[in-house]
Amino acid sequence: MDDLARHLGLSRATVSFALNGRTDVRISEATRARVVAAARELGYRPHAGAQSLAAQRTDLIGFVTDIPASPFGGGIIHGAQAAAWRRHKLLLIVSSEGDPEIEATGVEMLLDRRVEGLVYATQMHRVATLPAAVEAVPTVLVHCTSDRPGAVSVLPDEVEGGYAATRRLLAAGHRRIGLVNLAAGLPASTGRRSGYERALTEAGLELEPALVRQGDATATTGYDLAARLLDLADPPTGLFCATDRMAMGAYDAAKERGLRIPEDVAVVGFDNQEIVAAYLRPALTTVALPFAEMGVAAVEMLAATAAGERVLDRTLTGRLVERASV
Amino acid sequence: MDDLARHLGLSRATVSFALNGRTDVRISEATRARVVAAARELGYRPHAGAQSLAAQRTDLIGFVTDIPASPFGGGIIHGAQAAAWRRHKLLLIVSSEGDPEIEATGVEMLLDRRVEGLVYATQMHRVATLPAAVEAVPTVLVHCTSDRPGAVSVLPDEVEGGYAATRRLLAAGHRRIGLVNLAAGLPASTGRRSGYERALTEAGLELEPALVRQGDATATTGYDLAARLLDLADPPTGLFCATDRMAMGAYDAAKERGLRIPEDVAVVGFDNQEIVAAYLRPALTTVALPFAEMGVAAVEMLAATAAGERVLDRTLTGRLVERASV
DNA sequence: TTGTAAGCGTTATCAC
DNA sequence: GTGATAACGCTTACAA
Numbered sequence: 001m002d003d004l005a006r007h008l009g010l011s012r013a014t015v016s017f018a019l020n021g022r023t024d025v026r027i028s029e030a031t032r033a034r035v036v037a038a039a040r041e042l043g044y045r046p047h048a049g050a051q052s053l054a055a056q057r058t059d060l061i062g063f064v065t066d067i068p069a070s071p072f073g074g075g076i077i078h079g080a081q082a083a084a085w086r087r088h089k090l091l092l093i094v095s096s097e098g099d100p101e102i103e104a105t106g107v108e109m110l111l112d113r114r115v116e117g118l119v120y121a122t123q124m125h126r127v128a129t130l131p132a133a134v135e136a137v138p139t140v141l142v143h144c145t146s147d148r149p150g151a152v153s154v155l156p157d158e159v160e161g162g163y164a165a166t167r168r169l170l171a172a173g174h175r176r177i178g179l180v181n182l183a184a185g186l187p188a189s190t191g192r193r194s195g196y197e198r199a200l201t202e203a204g205l206e207l208e209p210a211l212v213r214q215g216d217a218t219a220t221t222g223y224d225l226a227a228r229l230l231d232l233a234d235p236p237t238g239l240f241c242a243t244d245r246m247a248m249g250a251y252d253a254a255k256e257r258g259l260r261i262p263e264d265v266a267v268v269g270f271d272n273q274e275i276v277a278a279y280l281r282p283a284l285t286t287v288a289l290p291f292a293e294m295g296v297a298a299v300e301m302l303a304a305t306a307a308g309e310r311v312l313d314r315t316l317t318g319r320l321v322e323r324a325s326v
Numbered sequence: 327m328d329d330l331a332r333h334l335g336l337s338r339a340t341v342s343f344a345l346n347g348r349t350d351v352r353i354s355e356a357t358r359a360r361v362v363a364a365a366r367e368l369g370y371r372p373h374a375g376a377q378s379l380a381a382q383r384t385d386l387i388g389f390v391t392d393i394p395a396s397p398f399g400g401g402i403i404h405g406a407q408a409a410a411w412r413r414h415k416l417l418l419i420v421s422s423e424g425d426p427e428i429e430a431t432g433v434e435m436l437l438d439r440r441v442e443g444l445v446y447a448t449q450m451h452r453v454a455t456l457p458a459a460v461e462a463v464p465t466v467l468v469h470c471t472s473d474r475p476g477a478v479s480v481l482p483d484e485v486e487g488g489y490a491a492t493r494r495l496l497a498a499g500h501r502r503i504g505l506v507n508l509a510a511g512l513p514a515s516t517g518r519r520s521g522y523e524r525a526l527t528e529a530g531l532e533l534e535p536a537l538v539r540q541g542d543a544t545a546t547t548g549y550d551l552a553a554r555l556l557d558l559a560d561p562p563t564g565l566f567c568a569t570d571r572m573a574m575g576a577y578d579a580a581k582e583r584g585l586r587i588p589e590d591v592a593v594v595g596f597d598n599q600e601i602v603a604a605y606l607r608p609a610l611t612t613v614a615l616p617f618a619e620m621g622v623a624a625v626e627m628l629a630a631t632a633a634g635e636r637v638l639d640r641t642l643t644g645r646l647v648e649r650a651s652v
Numbered sequence: 653t654t655g656t657a658a659g660c661g662t663t664a665t666c667a668c
Numbered sequence: 669g670t671g672a673t674a675a676c677g678c679t680t681a682c683a684a
Binding site for chain 2: 045046047048049050052053058063067069070071073074075077078081082085090091092093094095097102106109110111112113114218219220223244245248249252255273275276279280281291292
Binding site: 327328338339342343346372373374375376377378379380381382 | 660661662663664665
């Protein structure tokens with residue numbers, strides 16, 4: 001910048017004003033144009049690090065996650081980066097692979113870089129143990145909660161999701177709807193089930209415990225649970241599976257029994273794992289969790305916090321993706 | 327650091343030396359210990375930005391991709407971050423969603439931050455058009471190539487992958503092996519096919535054009551192509567599908583014909599899309615592309631370039647993941 | 653409308 | 669062993 005100023009016969013201050021397009025200081029249009037032209041010509045590139053140091057802001061947001069290598073993690077990263085982009089900020093990433101030591105050291109490194117906020121995203125909807133150092137900077141948790149005061153969370157609305165899935169089956173005329181659920185105790189399991197129950201109750205149907213089964217998230221379990229439901233004396237005609245993988249298993253159970261989907265039994269999944277849902281035959285109607293939106297929300301909440309607003313936990317609603325299994 | 331120095335009655339220089347554990351300058355052990363203790367006590371945190379400015383290095387690597395939200399992108403990010411971590415560097419991420427304008431502006435922003443290198447990762451194995459600005463800094467392409475001089479690439483070894491998949495079927499005793507391939511022209515398609523052909527030729531088998539079909543990467547196409555192969559007068563007993571999604575379709579074609587996997591027809595996929603491969607019934611034997619390793623390699627190549635070494639394109643071999651479909 | 657000069661928080665070179 | 673002092677590349681009061 002010094003070279004530029006000398007080249008133009010101006011002071012560094014003037015060049016800085018002109019380049020930053022500041023309106024609170026009067027610079028003649030002619031001068032501004034000369035400066036900009038010279039900057040381009042000489043290939044001048046402002047040094048963001050030096051700007052940070054002088055201006056006392058870094059435009060950097062820290063992103064810590066245990067899972068970049070999943071559709072979930074990637075989606076959040078993408079949303080967060082897009083939102084940061086709009087604010088002319090960049091994302092500094094640490095992926096911990098769940099290792100608490102990497103996590104703690106990573107947070108330290110990010111704080112050394114003076115990130116203006118921290119996004120902490122986890123693979124599973126769970127309670128997270130944050131390194132103590134995060135207190136130093138506004139933090140938003142994604143897909144998890146923490147007892148640490150001041151940390152706010154962005155969570156998917158499991159209840160609404162379960163409700164939407166079940167409503168879809170009801171709308172298609174189904175009256176006996178089975179739930180192939182995740183193991184009890186998980187927020188995802190509890191939430192999806194209460195959405196399911198709310199929808200049935202609203203439709204004036206009675207809750208039948210025999211129609212609700214639970215197990216782990218695998219296709220094998222989905223197969224077993226769905227098989228038991230379909231083998232009931234009065235089997236369900238609709239199946240809400242709490243994950244797409246479980247729905248995959250349910251497909252097999254149905255096919256083995258000669259049941260056509262959706263004619264004989266309709267299936268709704270959860271997660272919208274593109275690879276599974278879109279390519280299952282028939283394609284799976286399922287609930288998409290708002291990954292990218294959660295990333296966007298996290299960065300926006302960080303910005304709001306920085307602006308002095310009080311920020312509360314947020315819950316984001318998924319979206320029913322209609323395909324051909326209902 | 328000034329406060330610390332004053333608090334200790336030392337100069338800033340001494341504090342800096344002590345904290346950085348420098349051996350080229352003599353500091354008494356006692357002084358060093360005092361400084362470190364005081365730093366901890368006062369909660370002193372070095373300012374990485376200021377260090378960068380003074381030391382003329384940023385320890386920052388730029389990462390531009392069109393696809394964080396895929397297992398592929400996430401895997402590369404994870405590998406790159408892990409490799410950067412070992413070198414005490416951090417990753418600055420821009421996800422372009424394929425938009426050339428975001429890409430170009432993003433690269434500019436990264437250069438403004440004085441990243442020490444750039445990783446450019448694409449979703450599809452393809453030829454990329456890089457913004458001109460990347461010339462300013464060492465660049466490694468991942469999963470793509472460029473005509474720009476000086477840019478090196480990290481690519482998956484498609485031929486080896488096709489070879490390994492076919493060898494697995496041969497090892498299981500199959501002599502008629504069908505290839506459900508991607509559309510012609512793609513590096514993935516050409517490479518996997520030549521691996522397939524090499525394996526067959528080495529085994530002394532003749533190449534039968536009728537056993538090779540191609541189409542797009544979907545399960546539907548996989549179904550169609552596999553169906554045609556299985557309906558041949560002399561059908562193959564083994565199927566190598568160029569993507570796991572295609573293998574998913576092939577499973578359906580086999581099941582519809584009452585063929586058991588792997589007893590009546592064995593299947594090998596490609597990609598190791600966990601969600602599909604691990605949960606297909608039976609679980610799919612497939613070739614895993616080395617995503618994370620590619621990210622690691624990219625960062626290591628950047629480091630080597632920075633160290634003045636001459637770096638060449640690298641090709642990384644995948645790994646056969648044995649499950650139950652052969 | 654432009655210039656001067658004092659930071660911003662470090663590292664690095666010397667001299668002592 | 670330690671301390672001055674000058675960078676590093678910018679922003680920003682304040683003066684002119």
